[in-house]
Amino acid sequence: MARTEDPAGRERILTAATALFYANGVRAVGMAEVIAAAGCGKHMLYRHFPSKAALVAAYLRRVRAEREKSTGRALAAAAGEATGAGEQLVALVAEVAAWVQRGDCRGCAFRTYLTEFPAGDDEPAMVARDYLRDTRQQVDELVAALGEPKITGDRIWLLIDALYGGTGTPPQIAVDWARELTEVG
Amino acid sequence: MARTEDPAGRERILTAATALFYANGVRAVGMAEVIAAAGCGKHMLYRHFPSKAALVAAYLRRVRAEREKSTGRALAAAAGEATGAGEQLVALVAEVAAWVQRGDCRGCAFRTYLTEFPAGDDEPAMVARDYLRDTRQQVDELVAALGEPKITGDRIWLLIDALYGGTGTPPQIAVDWARELTEVG
DNA sequence: GTCTATAGAAGGATAGAC
């Protein structure tokens, strides 16, 4: 047999690409930059990801997996406490607020991608739109399961939209409003 | 003597550029595309706008002027009716909601630009950031003039952020919430 | 020898600027 394949290669490339795409935008980052950051050759990159679109789709899927893990933990913790019916909805908003307050946060990767490519209908665009659709549906399902009125789902999602697209307002404002909303409703 | 200069030239270029930049994004539109849409020559474009950054800055300034005219009309109309203290704040949110509901709307030109160029500090970035800062300040001033609590300004701005960055939620949700907010406060 | 790796040149397209 021949030289053994580097098992961490794909992972290293995707990690480097994720950091670069998220920090600087997909359009601004070229394949050469990813190659330099990953410390690999072009051959290896195009072996694992046959095109830039494939690499971007993998980047968005990785972000989705991380976001879902974080959101799942927050919801499970809120369900464990079970202090009130709407606590899970508040926890959902608070999780996004915590994410937005991170120093290296630069908004929502999916909304950002769709802003960069508004007319796109390729693989990454589908990943981004699927995430937004599924997440929005999860909010509605959670609201229904908690017996809250349907408009509460609209308002929770509105707060999440505002957090991700926020321009200066402290994220805590949204969390407080979510708590007030679920206590009144 | 030479050929007389086309007085409508700059206007025609800027109109074409505005439509293209707003619809497809600044990065996706090249100078050649603007030239083709404006039906002018390269020389004329670079005569009026010495660089793409200058053209983009002019595009953002034009959008700002249009937005301010529309917002000013909405606020004046609400002040004329004078049915309640918070009606002007509701009118502000409603004006953004109406803008967002337009068929050719693709969000906020300034937020979109800053998403496309997150690390930019050139002329268009300054125009975009100035608009957001000034508009945010106008909301706070309006809230103060109406004798509303400070947090009302935060929440109104949050609703505006959500409208511009909205992903599917009907804009009317934000308007209704703004009305409820100002009636309770 | 064969497979995988990196490095670099080159093609083909497109961008901004003159």
Added chain:
DNA sequence: GTCTATCCTTCTATAGAC
């Protein structure tokens, strides 16, 4: 129209591990 630069992608050249 042209010049230069960059981007994505492919291809060639070469070194190292089995």
